[in-house]
Amino acid sequence: xPAARRVAAMTAAAPSSAAAAATAxxxxxxxxxxxxxxxxxxxxxxxxxxxPISVYNRxxxxxxxxxxxxxxxxxxxxxxxxxxxxxELPEFxxxxxxxxxxxxxxKAGAPVDATLAALVPLLEEGDMVVDGGNEFYxxxxxxxxxxKAKGIRFVGMGVSGxxxxxxxxxxxxxxxxxxxxxxxxxxxxxxxxxxxxxPCVTHIGPGGAGNYVKMVHNGIEYGDMQLIGETYDFLRNxxxxxxxxxxxxxxxxxxxxxxxxxxxxxxxxxxxxxxxPSAAPGSSLVDKVLDxxxxxxxxxxxxxxxxxxxISAPTIxxxxxxxxxxxxxPARVAASSLLSGPxxxxxxxxxxxxxLVEDVRLALYASKICSYAQGMxxxxxxxxxxxxxxxxxxxEVGRIWKGGCIIRAKFLDRIRAAYERDPQLASLLxxxxxxxxxxxxxxxxxxxxVRAFTTGVPVPAFAASLAYYDAYRTDVxxxxxxxxxxxxxxxxxxxxxxxxxxxxHTRWSSDGVSEKH
Numbered sequence: 001x002p003a004a005r006r007v008a009a010m011t012a013a014a015p016s017s018a019a020a021a022a023t024a025x026x027x028x029x030x031x032x033x034x035x036x037x038x039x040x041x042x043x044x045x046x047x048x049x050x051x052p053i054s055v056y057n058r059x060x061x062x063x064x065x066x067x068x069x070x071x072x073x074x075x076x077x078x079x080x081x082x083x084x085x086x087x088e089l090p091e092f093x094x095x096x097x098x099x100x101x102x103x104x105x106x107k108a109g110a111p112v113d114a115t116l117a118a119l120v121p122l123l124e125e126g127d128m129v130v131d132g133g134n135e136f137y138x139x140x141x142x143x144x145x146x147x148k149a150k151g152i153r154f155v156g157m158g159v160s161g162x163x164x165x166x167x168x169x170x171x172x173x174x175x176x177x178x179x180x181x182x183x184x185x186x187x188x189x190x191x192x193x194x195x196x197x198x199p200c201v202t203h204i205g206p207g208g209a210g211n212y213v214k215m216v217h218n219g220i221e222y223g224d225m226q227l228i229g230e231t232y233d234f235l236r237n238x239x240x241x242x243x244x245x246x247x248x249x250x251x252x253x254x255x256x257x258x259x260x261x262x263x264x265x266x267x268x269x270x271x272x273x274x275x276x277p278s279a280a281p282g283s284s285l286v287d288k289v290l291d292x293x294x295x296x297x298x299x300x301x302x303x304x305x306x307x308x309x310x311i312s313a314p315t316i317x318x319x320x321x322x323x324x325x326x327x328x329x330p331a332r333v334a335a336s337s338l339l340s341g342p343x344x345x346x347x348x349x350x351x352x353x354x355x356l357v358e359d360v361r362l363a364l365y366a367s368k369i370c371s372y373a374q375g376m377x378x379x380x381x382x383x384x385x386x387x388x389x390x391x392x393x394x395x396e397v398g399r400i401w402k403g404g405c406i407i408r409a410k411f412l413d414r415i416r417a418a419y420e421r422d423p424q425l426a427s428l429l430x431x432x433x434x435x436x437x438x439x440x441x442x443x444x445x446x447x448x449x450v451r452a453f454t455t456g457v458p459v460p461a462f463a464a465s466l467a468y469y470d471a472y473r474t475d476v477x478x479x480x481x482x483x484x485x486x487x488x489x490x491x492x493x494x495x496x497x498x499x500x501x502x503x504x505h506t507r508w509s510s511d512g513v514s515e516k517h
Contacts, residue, residue, distance in 0.1 A: 229322075489508040
């Protein structure tokens with residue numbers, strides 16, 4: 001018989017223990033399907049809070065591996081009998097308290113639909129399914145309606161924090177019906193990252209709202225990472241620092257306005273030496289990493305959504321473009337010997353180099369504000385378009401991103417406070433505190449972009465952020481006046497005037513007469 005039929009239940013406790021005996025009859029508070037590393041870690045997180053959990057994976061070997069790993073980690077404080085693995089899906093479902101709560105952590109797209117096709121016939125009215133994968137929000141909205149017709153509640157929940165966050169406390173962004181969230185809330189609050197003003201979880205809104213906010217989170221993450229990458233490039237090639245020296249600079253920055261998870265891990269990356277046997281002593285590992293940045297689609301989704309909603313997100317778009325051009329490695333290598341341009345001459349140690357460090361620090365901070373502003377504006381526009389405006393609280397979004405997630409940062413507390421003061425804030429750029437910061441950073445920001453351009457160092461996200469700021473603060477955009485006139489010239493698309501009401505068309509190529517429509 002296949003292994004899946006040989007084993008009914010696997011408990012992570014000694015067979016003779018009282019915990020093992022109790023597990024045989026006790027119903028679990030929640031179940032989890034999908035036992036890759038994220039799924040295992042989230043299950044261990046749940047169990048570590050004293051919440052009994054049942055787990056299942058399509059491959060019984062993965063379930064056995066999870067149970068064995070749990071048993072091996074009992075010494076770390078995990079409770080005996082806290083996690084039970086099942087080789088058969090019906091037994092897994094039967095092991096759960098009703099109304100059942102089942103978390104899916106499987107690959108987005110078709111695998112989720114396949115899992116639901118097997119799972120849903122075993123559920124009952126009032127049960128709920130929580131999809132914790134990086135799913136596109138329209139798929140979540142579709143599944144919500146399909147399962148609603150069968151009396152099953154569906155929750156699309158963004159989970160951020162990577163493997164470590166899943167194990168010790170992620171940022172959680174659940175959508176779906178409010179009643180489902182209220183039943184899940186005690187568990188989610190227990191497993192979420194904890195910050196000074198509470199657990200990093202809140203009900204985002206109905207339907208696909210949770211997945212939408214997680215998608216934008218990832219888009220901001222793209223922007224953040226690219227800006228830090230450009231900072232590294234600038235400090236290496238313009239300021240002339242060695243990688244190991246930069247560990248100290250990033251560590252110092254992490255004590256101030258730039259305090260964040262991404263700066264923290266950048267510090268560690270800068271300090272990591274290459275341990276390959278052929279590496280020279282003291283050489284930096286990051287210098288040996290192939291310069292091709294991967295992507296899994298959430299950045300692309302964010303930019304597609306920004307275009308659909310008519311929201312400018314140039315920092316995030318530049319970050320996505322940078323990943324795409326990095327993937328063109330053979331073409332770039334060939335072009336490097338054919339195309340000419342300036343080559344940076346690293347600054348010598350001294351006051352000039354010290355000034356460059358401070359300038360790029362300020363430029364990074366200002367650009368980060370722009371990236372977060374773009375993401376928050378996209379969330380708000382989607383909320384208006386989809387009828388989520390009464391549900392999505394941008395102050396709460398800022399709060400739950402303070403801990404657990406990849407973009408967690410000190411200044412998210414200021415973002416939370418900005419939207420708490422003014423829930424209708426047009427943009428973070430016009431919040432009085434952030435506006436003052438941008439003014440303070442302005443000259444340094446421009447110096448960095450100019451210096452990068454004149455030395456041939458690509459800084460697309462820095463440049464896009466500065467252009468966004470300048471466009472946003474301009475009351476009349478001359479370029480847009482001409483573009484709209486051109487559209488009217490060749491396509492009779494009409495235009496409005498600054499000085500008069502109404503819609504106009506001009507016969508530009510003939511008599512120049514303007515007509516009011």
